[in-house]
Amino acid sequence: MIMTVGSTKGGVGKSTLALHLAVSWARAGRDVLLVDGDRQGSVQKFIAARADSGRTPVVACVQYVDGRVPRDQVRLQAPRYQDVLIDAGGHDSPALRAALFVGDAVLVPFRPRTVDVQAIGDMAALIDEARQARDGLLAMAVLNMADPGRSSDNVDAIGALADFPQPVALEAKVVEREAFPNAAGFGLSVDELLPRDAKACEELEASATEVPAMVEQWISNGRAIS
Ligand SMILES: Nc1ncnc2c1ncn2[C@@H]1O[C@H](COP(=O)(O)OP(=O)(O)O)[C@@H](O)[C@H]1O
Ligand SMILES: [Mg+2]
Structure with missing residues (x-):
């Protein structure tokens, strides 16, 4: 599967989240390629820190930030990996559009804040555009930096997502x-960090399981967009 983490x-x-999902899937024995599509190079820095610490599994990581390059390179690399995860950078860039074009799925993180919910509207439009140019693109969103417990901000943010036909909230x-x-600063996932934060580990496990399950279900439904 090729998945973009984008907004x-x-x-x-x-x-x-891209780092956490990649490490989590690699720890589950999957062959993962992490693509840093952002000039800031955060993901590359995380993976360099992981390499410095000698931590296994090693996660393959490349940086492609320009226009068509990510699309072509990702297509070339994808057959060699089970999962390709693209961190698509932070604005409406050619790299984000290219990533939406080449991927099977997109995961849009959003915080329980009005500005993030508005950004979902922009993403919904980009996803629509990508879908017109190609067959199928599964669009998911995940509430990140949520308040602990069942806060009204969390509930409102998830509720506001329902205004858009996609992405679907995890x-x-x-x-x-x-x-x-x-954890990310050392290139680790929260399950590798001591002392262990059990709740963080549960949240990572839940999203790292739900995302591939949704992708599998979508593929078995013939990649139909509901
Ligand atoms: N679940 C989380 N809990 C606490 N801090 C977080 C969480 N997710 C991200 N952050 C922090 O929020 C900031 C933005 O995250 P980052 O992954 O860099 O966002 P983006 O790549 O979308 O710009 C960073 O300082 C990061 O460490
Ligand atoms: Mg970033």
């Missing part, structure tokens, strides 16, 4: 917890 909004957790949500940046 037109910066700071929503694309790089943090059941799983990721709460704002220090463990996520602390």
Whole structure:
């Protein structure tokens, strides 16, 4: 599967979640390629820190930030990996459009804040555009940096998503917890970080399981867009 973690909004957790999903899937024995599609190179820095610490599994990572290059390179690399995960950078860029064009799926992180919900509207339009140019694109969204517990902001943000035909919100949500940046800074997932934050680990596990399950279901439904 080729999946883009993308949003037109910066700071929503694309790089943090891309790293966490990639490490989580690699730890589950999958062959993962992480593509850093952002000039800021956050994901590459995370993976360099992971390599410095000698941590296994090693996660393959490349950086492609320009126009057509990601699309062509990802197509070339994809058959060699089970999963290709693209961190598509933080604005409506050619790289984001190229990533939406080449991927099977897109995961849009959003925080329980009005600006992030508005950015979902921009993403919905980009997803529509990509779907007109190609067959099928599964669009999912994940609430990140959520408030702990069942806060009204979390509920309102998920509710606001229903205004758009896509993306579809995951059941799983990721709460704002220090463990996520602390782990990512070392290129680790929260399950590799000590002391262990059990709730962060549960949230990661839930999203790392739900995403491929949704992709599989979508593929078995003939990649139909509902
Ligand atoms: N679940 C989380 N809990 C706490 N901090 C988070 C979480 N997800 C992301 N962050 C922090 O929020 C900031 C933005 O995240 P980042 O992954 O860099 O976003 P993006 O790639 O979308 O710009 C970073 O400082 C990151 O460490
Ligand atoms: Mg980033």
